[in-house]
Amino acid sequence: MINAACEAARDDTISITLGADKGYDAQEFVDACRDMGVIPHVARNTSGRRSAVPDVIAASEGYALSQQKRKLIEQGFGWAKTVGGIRQVMVRGLTRVDHLFVLTMTAYNLTRMRSLGQIRPQAL
Numbered sequence: 001m002i003n004a005a006c007e008a009a010r011d012d013t014i015s016i017t018l019g020a021d022k023g024y025d026a027q028e029f030v031d032a033c034r035d036m037g038v039i040p041h042v043a044r045n046t047s048g049r050r051s052a053v054p055d056v057i058a059a060s061e062g063y064a065l066s067q068q069k070r071k072l073i074e075q076g077f078g079w080a081k082t083v084g085g086i087r088q089v090m091v092r093g094l095t096r097v098d099h100l101f102v103l104t105m106t107a108y109n110l111t112r113m114r115s116l117g118q119i120r121p122q123a124l
Helices: 002-008 027-035 061-082 094-119
Strands: 016-020 038-042
Touching: 002 016, 002 038, 016 061, 027 038, 038 061, 061 094
Parallel strands: 016 038
Antiparallel strands: none
16 A cells, blocks of 8 residues: 555655554564655554654654544544444444444544534534
8 A cells, every 4th residue: 555655646745654553663664664755654652662763753743743633533433433333243244344334434424523513613
């Protein structure tokens, strides 16, 4: 997928970033991303060890924004697991699981839309 993104953005003025969770905070992965010209926005795993993400990248404004957006995405999946029943589905087959997932994420989006409307009331 990374190679496809690099090929799609053949323009040298476009920088490609890759967001990933703490499990990808390994020196080999970070080096492979940098070799491909991809900026690794991997969550830093500093529990008892040094992170493989360079301090220059972690201190950048883009890295902080990337981590904030990553949290928003994770919230949707967390909601789907706890409220939406995706943790252990009650249907069999890829098509049915796909339909259940789409329905669950649609319900999540509707829930968010309701909440966003309360936070930012629309002017009439």
